Amino acid sequence: MLSLPHGEVRTPAFMPVGTAGVVKGLTPDELKDPVGADMILSNTFHLWVRPGHELVERLGGLHKMMAWDRPILTDSGGFQAFSFKSKAKAKEEGVRFLSPIDREWRMLTPELAVEIQETLGVDVAMALDECIEWPADRRRVKASTARTTRWLKRCLAARKHSDRTALFGIVQGGFYPDLREAHARELVDLDLDGYAIGGLSVGEPRDKLLAMVDVAAPVLPSDRVRYLMGVGYPIDIVDAVMRGVDLFDCVLPSRTARFGYLFTDAGRMAIKHARFKEDPRPIEPETCYPLRHFSRAYLRHLFKSNDVLAPRLFTLHNLAFYQRLMQKIRDAIDQGPDALAALREDAVRWSGPWQDPGEVGAP
Amino acid sequence: MLSLPHGEVRTPAFMPVGTAGVVKGLTPDELKDPVGADMILSNTFHLWVRPGHELVERLGGLHKMMAWDRPILTDSGGFQAFSFKSKAKAKEEGVRFLSPIDREWRMLTPELAVEIQETLGVDVAMALDECIEWPADRRRVKASTARTTRWLKRCLAARKHSDRTALFGIVQGGFYPDLREAHARELVDLDLDGYAIGGLSVGEPRDKLLAMVDVAAPVLPSDRVRYLMGVGYPIDIVDAVMRGVDLFDCVLPSRTARFGYLFTDAGRMAIKHARFKEDPRPIEPETCYPLRHFSRAYLRHLFKSNDVLAPRLFTLHNLAFYQRLMQKIRDAIDQGPDALAALREDAVRWSGPWQDPGEVGAP
Numbered sequence: 149m150l151s152l153p154h155g156e157v158r159t160p161a162f163m164p165v166g167t168a169g170v171v172k173g174l175t176p177d178e179l180k181d182p183v184g185a186d187m188i189l190s191n192t193f194h195l196w197v198r199p200g201h202e203l204v205e206r207l208g209g210l211h212k213m214m215a216w217d218r219p220i221l222t223d224s225g226g227f228q229a230f231s232f233k234s235k236a237k238a239k240e241e242g243v244r245f246l247s248p249i250d251r252e253w254r255m256l257t258p259e260l261a262v263e264i265q266e267t268l269g270v271d272v273a274m275a276l277d278e279c280i281e282w283p284a285d286r287r288r289v290k291a292s293t294a295r296t297t298r299w300l301k302r303c304l305a306a307r308k309h310s311d312r313t314a315l316f317g318i319v320q321g322g323f324y325p326d327l328r329e330a331h332a333r334e335l336v337d338l339d340l341d342g343y344a345i346g347g348l349s350v351g352e353p354r355d356k357l358l359a360m361v362d363v364a365a366p367v368l369p370s371d372r373v374r375y376l377m378g379v380g381y382p383i384d385i386v387d388a389v390m391r392g393v394d395l396f397d398c399v400l401p402s403r404t405a406r407f408g409y410l411f412t413d414a415g416r417m418a419i420k421h422a423r424f425k426e427d428p429r430p431i432e433p434e435t436c437y438p439l440r441h442f443s444r445a446y447l448r449h450l451f452k453s454n455d456v457l458a459p460r461l462f463t464l465h466n467l468a469f470y471q472r473l474m475q476k477i478r479d480a481i482d483q484g485p486d487a488l489a490a491l492r493e494d495a496v497r498w499s500g501p502w503q504d505p506g507e508v509g510a511p
Numbered sequence: 512m513l514s515l516p517h518g519e520v521r522t523p524a525f526m527p528v529g530t531a532g533v534v535k536g537l538t539p540d541e542l543k544d545p546v547g548a549d550m551i552l553s554n555t556f557h558l559w560v561r562p563g564h565e566l567v568e569r570l571g572g573l574h575k576m577m578a579w580d581r582p583i584l585t586d587s588g589g590f591q592a593f594s595f596k597s598k599a600k601a602k603e604e605g606v607r608f609l610s611p612i613d614r615e616w617r618m619l620t621p622e623l624a625v626e627i628q629e630t631l632g633v634d635v636a637m638a639l640d641e642c643i644e645w646p647a648d649r650r651r652v653k654a655s656t657a658r659t660t661r662w663l664k665r666c667l668a669a670r671k672h673s674d675r676t677a678l679f680g681i682v683q684g685g686f687y688p689d690l691r692e693a694h695a696r697e698l699v700d701l702d703l704d705g706y707a708i709g710g711l712s713v714g715e716p717r718d719k720l721l722a723m724v725d726v727a728a729p730v731l732p733s734d735r736v737r738y739l740m741g742v743g744y745p746i747d748i749v750d751a752v753m754r755g756v757d758l759f760d761c762v763l764p765s766r767t768a769r770f771g772y773l774f775t776d777a778g779r780m781a782i783k784h785a786r787f788k789e790d791p792r793p794i795e796p797e798t799c800y801p802l803r804h805f806s807r808a809y810l811r812h813l814f815k816s817n818d819v820l821a822p823r824l825f826t827l828h829n830l831a832f833y834q835r836l837m838q839k840i841r842d843a844i845d846q847g848p849d850a851l852a853a854l855r856e857d858a859v860r861w862s863g864p865w866q867d868p869g870e871v872g873a874p
Contacts, residue, residue, distance in 0.1 A: 169812065173819040175801050199788075199812040207791055207808055215804035425562075428570055438538050441578035445570055449532065449562040456536040456819050 150373055150395070152219040152271040153312050154211060155186065159373070159394040160481075162385065162474045163189040163221060164467050165402060168198070169214045171467070172402060173460045176216040182436030182464060184471040186218055187271075189397040192264050193225035193256070197249045201267040209269030221272035221397075223377070224261045224318075227346075229254075230279040238278055240295065258302035266309045274344065275303040277318040282350045289322035293331050296320045300338065314341035316375060322347065323356050325363045332367035342373035345393070349378045358387055365392040381499040382411070382473050386492045389477055401466035406459040408451045411469040415500050419462070424448045436468040473498070513736055513758070515582040515634040516675050517574060518549065522736070522757040523844075525748065525837045526552040526584060527830050528765060531561070532577045534830070535765060536823045539579040545799030545827060547834040549581055550634075552760040555627050556588035556619070560612045564630040572632030584635035584760075586740070587624045587681075590709075592617075593642040601641055603658065621665035629672045637707065638666040640681040645713045652685035656694050659683045663701065677704035679738060685710065686719050688726045695730040705736035708756070712741040721750055728755040744862040745774070745836050749855045752840055764829035769822040771814045774832040778863050780807075782825070787811045799831040836861070 150157040164171045164179065166188045171179055179185045190210065195201055207213040210220055229243045230236050236245035242257030258276040265273035277296040280288065300317045307315060317335045321328035335343055345364050348357045361376060365388075368374050375395035376388045385396055401411060410417040412432045417424075427444035439447075439461050450458040473495075480487035513520040527534045527542060529551045534542055542548045553573065558564055570576040573583055592606045593599050599608035605620030621639040628636035640659040643651065663680045670678060680698045684691035698706055708727050711720045724739060728751075731737050738758035739751045748759055764774060773780040775795045780787075790807035802810075802824055813821040836858075843850035 168816045168818060169809070170816070170818050170820050173823065175820065175824075176804070177801065194816075198816060199808070203789060203808065206789060207806055213806065213809050426566060426569060438540065441539070443570055443576065445562070445566065446532075446576050453531045453533070453557075453561060455531060455533050456823065457533050457538065460536065460819065460823065461538075 150187075150219075152187075152314070154217060154219045154271050157186040157219055157395075158474075158478060160385075160389050160474055160477050161186055161395050162470050163187050163395070163397040164470075165189050165191075165397055165399045166214070166216075167191045168194045169204070169210060171463070172406070173456070173463055174467075176214060178464060179216065179467075180218075182438075183467045184475075185467065187221060188216065188218070189221050189223065190268075190270070191225070191228060192222045192261060192268070192274075193228035193247075194249070195222075195268060196225060196256075196264050197247050197252075197254070201264045205267045205269070211269060219271040220268075221316075222265045222268060222270045222274065224274040224276040225256050225264070226261070226276045227279050227377075229256050238295075240298075242276070242299075243278070258299040259306040262303050262306040262315070263308075266307070266313050270313055272314045272316055272342065275300045275315060275317045277320055277346055279347060279350075280322065282323065282347075282352050284322055286322075286324055286327070289320075289324055289327055293320045293322070293327055297331070297334055300335070304338065316340060316342040316344050316373070318344045318346035318377070319364050319368075320347045321360070321364075323352060323360060325359065328360050329363045329367055332364045336367060336369060340372070342375060342395075343368045344375040344377050344395075346377045348376070349380055354384070357384070358391070361388055361391045361393060368392070382470075382495040383492070383499040385473065386477060386488070386495040389481075390488060390492070401470045402463050405462035405466040408458070408462065410462055411466050411498060413494075413498070415497055419444065419448050419451050419458075421448075431465060434472070435465055439465055513550075513582075515550075515677065517580060517582045517634050520549040520582055520758075521837075521841060523748075523752050523837055523840050524549055524758055525833050526550050526758070526760040527833075528552050528554075528760055528762045529577070529579075530554045531557045532567070532573060534826070535769070536819070536826055537830075539577060541827060542579065542830075543581075545801075546830045547838075548830065550584060551579065551581070552584050552586065553631075553633070554588070554591060555585045555624060555631070555637075556591035556610075557612070558585075558631060559588060559619075559627050560610050560615075560617070564627045568630045568632070574632060582634040583631075584679075585628045585631060585633045585637065587637040587639040588619050588627070589624070589639045590642050590740075592619050601658075603661075605639070605662075606641070621662040622669040625666045625669040625678070626671075629670070629676050633676055635677045635679055635705065638663045638678060638680045640683055640709055642710060642713075643685065645686065645710075645715050647685055649685075649687055649690070652683075652687055652690055656683045656685070656690055660694070660697055663698070667701065679703060679705040679707050679736070681707045681709035681740070682727050682731075683710045684723070684727075686715060686723060688722065691723050692726045692730055695727045699730060699732060703735070705738060705758075706731045707738040707740050707758075709740045711739070712743055717747070720747070721754070724751055724754045724756060731755070745833075745858040746855070746862040748836065749840060749851070749858040752844075753851060753855070764833045765826050768825035768829040771821070771825065773825055774829050774861060776857075776861070778860055782807065782811050782814050782821075784811075794828060797835070798828055802828055 229245045261276040317340045319332045321331040376393045408419040424444040480491045592608045624639040641655045680703045682695045684694040739756045771782040787807040843854045
């Protein structure tokens with residue numbers, strides 16, 4: 149359980165992503181029911197550029213503006229800044245980049261990242277970290293990780309509202325186990341509110357991701373949150389939980405929903421597939437309330453007609469599926485290692501490929 | 512009150528438009544609350560082409576497929592067929608046209624229009640009519656109106672489920688008062704379930720539209736529904752009600768919503784306008800539930816961010832506004848002519864231009 153100013157978060161927890169102060173297409177009421185999320189993630193970079201963190205503050209803060217009264221975590225904006233690759237330049241001062249939203253050159257510093265997030269009034273702010281590409285050579289990773297630590301210290305020094313906004317640091321170190329572990333230890337020495345494992349899920353093979361969690365997670369204190377950023381498929385989440393991670397976020401369930409891909413207990417389903425054309429059954433018996441009324445055939449029709457009701461309902465379904473997954477994980481943890489191992493087998497099925505829905509779509 | 516197999520419709524009534532078996536972006540639950548619609552309109556042409564009326568039937572009919580258990584009226588498909596102007600050819604047999612959905616040449620006959628609608632299982636089917644352009648010369652209108660009558664008779668002869676699907680005829684006659692009146696009389700002689708006034712709102716000046724309602728409506732029997740197709744602004748609806756019309760449909764409230772235009776008690780509002788950038792108030796105090804939480808500033812942010820929550824919420828708002836308008840009209844009718852005249856003054860304000868939101872947006 150994670151206790152934050154806006155409420156308790158049952159852990160392990162999965163945060164739906166609400167980039168621009170909204171989980172695309174959904175109301176905050178829907179995020180509570182049927183989705184059942186305790187906490188969401190929003191993006192510092194996007195809110196800074198539009199509508200602007202100071203405007204958000206004048207509107208009463210991010211919670212009031214978006215009418216969501218449960219905890220919010222914001223990323224630091226660093227990942228977005230660095231993801232505009234050719235247009236971002238990291239210096240010791242911070243990262244300078246061309247914003248694709250307003251086409252303005254902007255400079256994000258550790259101090260500004262903290263100021264923006266505290267101004268938004270979120271429960272958890274993330275320290276600005278330097279994100280680098282994969283693969284990257286050891287010397288480059290080492291220098292970048294050291295900079296991330298210096299930036300973290302500047303973030304800590306810049307805090308003005310530590311009473312209402314927690315600050316999490318981000319373990320970097322690329323894919324070098326010794327650098328990862330050393331960086332985790334450096335961060336632990338700073339006695340932070342929580343710890344994230346960052347710089348993963350950037351295109352590397354899955355075993356490399358888990359190997360980094362394997363070295364970083366055991367170093368992090370068990371009485372603080374361990375947050376694996378940007379992960380992932382159900383099987384990734386279960387595997388990371390087994391390694392001690394208790395907080396996740398990922399665009400996967402919502403982004404895939406918009407393209408008509410659905411997570412179901414029987415496997416993944418591409419609604420556009422012809423096999424669903426006349427299928428009178430709901431997506432699955434367990435699906436959330438508004439979808440229980442609708443046949444696969446009708447949902448496929450909505451999707452083929454480009455009606456926005458389709459991505460909206462699919463987003464609800466996938467996010468609710470992920471929240472049910474987290475509940476199953478919490479239940480399995482209570483029941484013991486065998487239950488978690490059994491759940492892992494299910495998670496493999498839930499994460500199966502949907503490239504060929506004829507093979508793996510729900511039967 | 513209009514009694515139909517799927518329930519009662521309070522008249523005068525406004526039907527939200529659900530073209531492809533869905534009111535864009537909304538669930539049937541939302542159409543009941545907060546919108547409050549008793550009846551919706553769906554489009555025969557679209558459902559015929561996709562997903563196909565026979566598939567709809569196999570899925571239990573249109574009501575079951577879209578999980579809407581209140582009355583549905585379908586247009587005949589004629590208006591859509593004729594609106595693909597260069598690609599439609601009317602013959603005595605029916606209208607042949609190139610469908611823009613599946614790029615197939617299709618032939619819609621009066622018999623097929625009835626068959627499709629009865630197969631969909633709707634409460635009210637519309638007879639296939641010939642729609643012509645405005646302006647059109649008298650000779651052409653006269654010939655077309657005569658054909659519409661012949662097609663109507665073929666529709667009547669083609670019915671197989673008159674017990675569950677009512678059939679309304681459509682008064683044509685272009686903008687020639689004597690042709691309109693004569694056609695209305697011809698239709699009355701056929702003793703139909705209900706009567707629509709069609710071929711209006713096709714680009715003509717507003718006074719020409721009302722002039723046609725003026726000649727047609729009094730001829731139509733007062734114990735049957737009088738339905739003005741495709742109309743309109745609040746003031747158009749009030750003016751038509753004053754002339755005896757009691758059923759309406761229009762894409763206006765939902766289509767404008769998707770472009771960020773809102774109907775409010777104080778006048779029309781273009782949410783994108785800079786004046787709303789920092790406005791902490793809701794759209795209006797009376798707005799429906801989920802919107803009451805959200806400031807104009809946040810809604811503007813959602814709209815500028817292209818988040819699909821914006822058109823969804825705006826559609827809810829505008830459709831609920833229209834249902835409140837109809838309730839006000841029904842109340843005013845109960846109260847007498849003075850109340851209706853007073854409501855007409857309000858409707859002028861509600862229909863004001865939104866080309867310049869700086870002038871007419873809500874204060």
